[in-house]
Amino acid sequence: MTGRTLRLTSRMRSRSAPTGRRKGTTPKVVALGGGMGLSASLAALRRITGDLTAVVTVADDGGSSGRLRDELGVLPPGDLRKALAALCGDDDWGQTWARVIQHRFQSKGDLHEHAVGNLLIVALWEQLGDHVQALDLVGKLLGAHGRVLPMSAVPLELQARVLGHDPARPDDVDTVRGQATVALTPGEVQSVHVVPHDPPAVPEAVAAVLDADWVVLGPGSWFSSVIPHLLVPELLDALVETKARRVLSLNLAPQPGETEGFSPQRHLEVLGRHAPKLALDVVLADEAAVPDREELIDSAKQRFGAAVELAPVARPDGTPRHDPELLAAAYDRIFRMHGRIGPWR
């Protein structure tokens, strides 16, 4: 076992493009999410597999992405850009272009806070008329260690049922519209849905999920980055039907607004409520973020039929961020312990 892992690790740290890998030696992994959580997931997974696909939410409506949606009627590119940057090549070229696409203009004018990569991705969409081809081209520019796909080619509006969104009416449940607003509500999010209600999935994302060895959900903003994938019917079907093993990676801390005061079990409950048919194989959590281990184990087993793996995955400096090396070690152990017998297909 150790021998194989070492080989994988050293090969993955080399600069060889994913297309250059030999078949049968590396797991096919699909990571679903958005924002910083997905970037953490990708920074970890790129260390242990050469066959990595990110499937990204398209419900963002804040910041640079939100302005681009409003002005040009396009998909929000921000989370796609961050995922691409997280997968950039190890050499000067890849790292320079990653810095450039992450660069934000600072001014007192129209361009203030626009991220250059957002503008570039949108221009490619407009020029090529194909979301996936355009993102593949940016991936090629960056020498990316993996592929980045939107979950849907339709920009989505996230809506939430929120208890006490208006502090003056703490017992009322309101519908709150827009990811940026949902993320910051002072109320308690009960459930989320997307508009349009039945968005088509990107076929390449469905195919990647169905063909994967491992699917990784989370970490990330629970209602606005993790759960939205389950609201795209074709993608949810693929997640339910795939032969891949499924890992859910819990957050290190509740998120003010979205999941204020949520226990790990509560995170599982709300996710399960949005996808009652979804089974999971493993729930990964940081030991230090789990106040009641037994309760989490019970909840994971009853709700999803999943085992719980506890591992130190937070940065040693105490910030509630995942450490890429530690998260990679945890995924590597999970893939080996819960994987199929024998080499990857």
Added chain:
Amino acid sequence: MTGRTLRLTSRMRSRSAPTGRRKGTTPKVVALGGGMGLSASLAALRRITGDLTAVVTVADDGGSSGRLRDELGVLPPGDLRKALAALCGDDDWGQTWARVIQHRFQSKGDLHEHAVGNLLIVALWEQLGDHVQALDLVGKLLGAHGRVLPMSAVPLELQARVLGHDPARPDDVDTVRGQATVALTPGEVQSVHVVPHDPPAVPEAVAAVLDADWVVLGPGSWFSSVIPHLLVPELLDALVETKARRVLSLNLAPQPGETEGFSPQRHLEVLGRHAPKLALDVVLADEAAVPDREELIDSAKQRFGAAVELAPVARPDGTPRHDPELLAAAYDRIFRMHGRIGPWR
């Protein structure tokens, strides 16, 4: 002669990067200008040399470039972007990225008419803190057949002395500020200067001119794209001192505003007035754009010591634009007929 030309031509049309050329077989050419004129010049010259450097004006203050100057205090990137696009690689990759950097957003919002390449170049300047390194990186992205340099690293304001800028005072000479305004004046431009008056040249541009076999000035907007290079003292010195042969390519028609009603001779006169010490080897003009051949020959000889070459270089469809193939054939003939004996250094 024919054998060598054929070899050069076929090699130049191949995808081999300029750095891959053998020394001694291809002339080192520097083209100076801006805007569409420089693009035409580069589209022609890339066909006949593998060692091509564009030196570009930085006095543009209109359109997307002007807004970026105002908002971010940067060099105007537009003419640099156009030159890079004109040099893009022949393959799908190069051509796609050239289309992307030329792409302009269309909206009713802040991004309307901004060219993506302008935003990308500015982001690279801000990220790398080095104008030349940033432009070289875009050139590498495009697989460019040559190098693109700004004439100065300082954004310049073009100012003009114009007779009758205000039609109500046709006999008054006013100072008109800004390239966009000068280009459209209804008056008669007498002379131009730049502010600051003594801008530093980009050292790489000076070195390229001093090391060239051929320097090509024009075609292009006479007062705002061609003459400005002569207003950068170090660059003018290099143009005067270089051992390179110098070609001036005249425009196919006077430009409404800038050079309305100007004869070919008048174009030479105003250029000479801005650079009295500059000698030229060849003045290239389209036969159909020269009403009085003898007068042009006299003027070129007296003012610059130059021979006149007449060649059909306009597009066959009658638009006053240079045809890249015909212009390339004309430069090729000039380089052979007026060049040094023997192979290029």
